Amino acid sequence: MSDPALSRRSVLVGAGATAALGVLTAPAARATPAADPFTLGIASGDPSPDGFVLWTRLATQPLAGDGLGGMPDRPVDVEWEVAEDERFARIVRRGTERAVPELAHSVHVELAGLSPGREYFYRFRCGTHLSRSGRTRTAPAAGTLTSALTLCFASCAAWEHGFYTAYRRIAEDDPDLVLHLGDYQYEFGHLGYPVLSGIARPVEGGETFTLADYRRRHAQTKTDPxxxxxxxxxxWVVVWDDHELDNNWADEHHEFWGDTEKFLERRRAAFQAYYENMPLRRSSVPQGIDMQLYRRIQWGxxxxxHMLDTRQYRSDQACGGILGPCGQxxxxxxxxxxxxxxxxxxxGFRDSRARWDLLGQQVMMAQHDKAAGPLKITDMDTWDGYTASRDRITxxxxxxxxxxxxxxxxxxxxHYANDLKLDYDDPDAPVVGAELVTTSVTSNGDAAGKDFSGDPENPHIRFHDDMRGYVRTKITSTELRADFRVLPYVSKPYAPAATKASFVIADRVPGLQEASTFAR
Structure with a gap:
């Protein structure tokens, strides 16, 4: 099925890899795969003023049962190039990395020494096989108040619940940076996560427990065009939530089992597979059951x-993980x-001199009272279950x-757009910040959209919608504009995207100002 909304930029970036096939010389590889090893695509991430991370993972058979993607049990050399132009006429860096089976033949190239605040293009070669080309960029120089930053963010992409059209629409927005805030893939096996709109496409295999399981699930996710x-x-700048490992996990606690050795082995496997499949720096290489993911990206x-990890270090959910309050x-x-x-x-707050401080994190920070009347019912898996922790951060x-x-x-x-307060029970309490919550890429399947506005229990919630999509922001020195992008369906591919609502946050004016609704 063709997509009429495919942009010229998307076509150029995808086709650029073959434009100069003869320019890139083949490396002296230890093992050259006969079939295309770039079936999982390429990526870049964690930009700094002088560099970024380049990623790929070799797999000739992405869903091979052992999780190794059909690759041989030996190292394979992969050559990479970085250029200033998409035709690779002005190459500025090149090198060779060794993809090893111990890391599922993934490649992480951590570059430095490039120019700040500019666009680059990159690609990989393995034997006679050339990857598509990619576009990336360095962050602006420290202290530089740059032109606008277009930043899109997304989360929650359950494979069986729908097609990943939202990612295509993000690409067409021509962003400078993409944040993924968790649930990049799900641990459930086929039919293990039912949805009312039905299964759009089957996930391969059962629930993920072993390293091979997690590698295969990531591989299937990465095959999506x-x-x-x-x-x-x-x-991209990525962090996880719960489903990269297991639903509602908290530190060393499984949702049901508690802190068992079996769960810790599962955690170790999930963390290793996550690193192997993401454009992360060496500082995030897992150390046993631990992995450093919280970090800071400065954009001039x-x-x-401030990218947070709200799973690995948290106290176990209060009230047995069900709705509260219970005092805990x-x-x-x-x-x-x-x-x-x-x-x-x-x-980081004390040291910041930035115009905007953005906290990329997983679970809703604003209070969300789910009960009408004087009784307060809140979700213990969110910041509502950790109110003292929320108060300290605020x-x-x-x-x-x-x-x-x-x-x-x-x-x-x-989707939610929330004003943030210290005291949510006082409607006159001052607004001290704003929260933008993205809906899912696919999780929960098709939704026609429901008007949740005017909730008397939560007057600080300015917008709430249940459609699939993502959030697009444009950040300047004077304002942050957020567009809540929605798709009418995900059960079929190539849905159009529209803006359901837009809000503006003005410099030095805490809280949200409604800009428009139902705009394109």
Whole structure:
């Protein structure tokens, strides 16, 4: 099925790899695969002022049962190139990396020494096989107040619930940066995660437990052409949520089993597969059952991106993980971020001189009272289950004088635009920040859209919609504009995208101003 909305830029980036086939010389590889090894695409990520990470993973048979993608049990040399133009006439860097079976033949090239704030193109070669070309960019120089930053963010892509058209629409928005805030893939096996709109396409295999299982699930996810397009269009900054490992996990606690050795082995496997399949720096190489994912990306003087990990260090969910309150959720010893990550974040607030401080994280920060009347019912898997932790973070950015704090959130499969407060029970309490929550790429399947506006229990929730999609932001020195992008269906490919609502956050004016609704 052809997509009439495919952009010229998408075609150029996809086709550029073959435009100069004879230019890239073949490396002296230890083993040259006979079939195309670039079936999982290419990606870049974690930009700095002088570099970024380039990624690919070799797989001639992506769904091979052993999780190794049909590759031989020996190293394979992969050559890479970086150029200033998409025809690769002005090559600035090249080299060879060895893809080893211990890391599922993944390649992570960590580049430095490039020029700040500019666009680059890259590609890989293995034997006679050439990858598609990708576009990426370096971050602006430190202290530089740059031109506008177009940043898109997404989360929650259940394979069986629909097609990944939202990623294609992100690519067509020509972003400078893409954030993925978790649930990049799901651990459930075929029919293990039912949805009312039906199964759009079957997932391969059962629930993921072993390293081979997680490698195969990531590989199937990476075969999607819309996801490959989005990865090749801009650098990505990724963090996980729960389904990269298991639903509602918390530190060493499984949702049901508790802290068993079996779960820790599963955690170790999931973490290794996540690193193998993402454009991450060496600082994120797993160390046993631990993996460093919280980090800071600086975009000149315009924005600091504080990427948080709200799963690996959290206290177990209060109230047995069901809805609260039960008194445990306000315990000051409980934490969503862990003490070390909290200290790191608060120090980042104090040191920040950026125009915008963006917190990329997983679960909803604003209070969400789900019950009408005086009884308060909240979700213990979100910041509502860790109210003291939320208070410390919020007071941290207030005390540090952060100029424009904005929280970017995923997880919940619905769009939200929230004003943030210290006291959500006082309707007159001042607004101290804003939260933008993206809906899912596919999870929960088709939704026609429902008007949730005017919730008297949650007046700080300014917008709420249940359609699939993503959020597109344009950030300048004077404002942040957020467009809530929605798709009418995901059960079929190539749905159009439209803007359901838009909000503006003005410089030094906490909270959201509605810009427009139902705009293109």
């Amino acid at each position: 819309d996801l490959q397009l989005a990865h090749s269009t801009a650098p 003087a315009l924005a600091n991106l 959720e306000s315990d000051p010893t409980r934490t969503l971020t862990g003490d070390e990550q909290e200290s790191w974040l608060l120090a 007071r941290g950015w207030i005390n540090a004088g952060v100029r424009n704090p904005v929280v970017l959130t995923g997880d919940i499969h619905e």
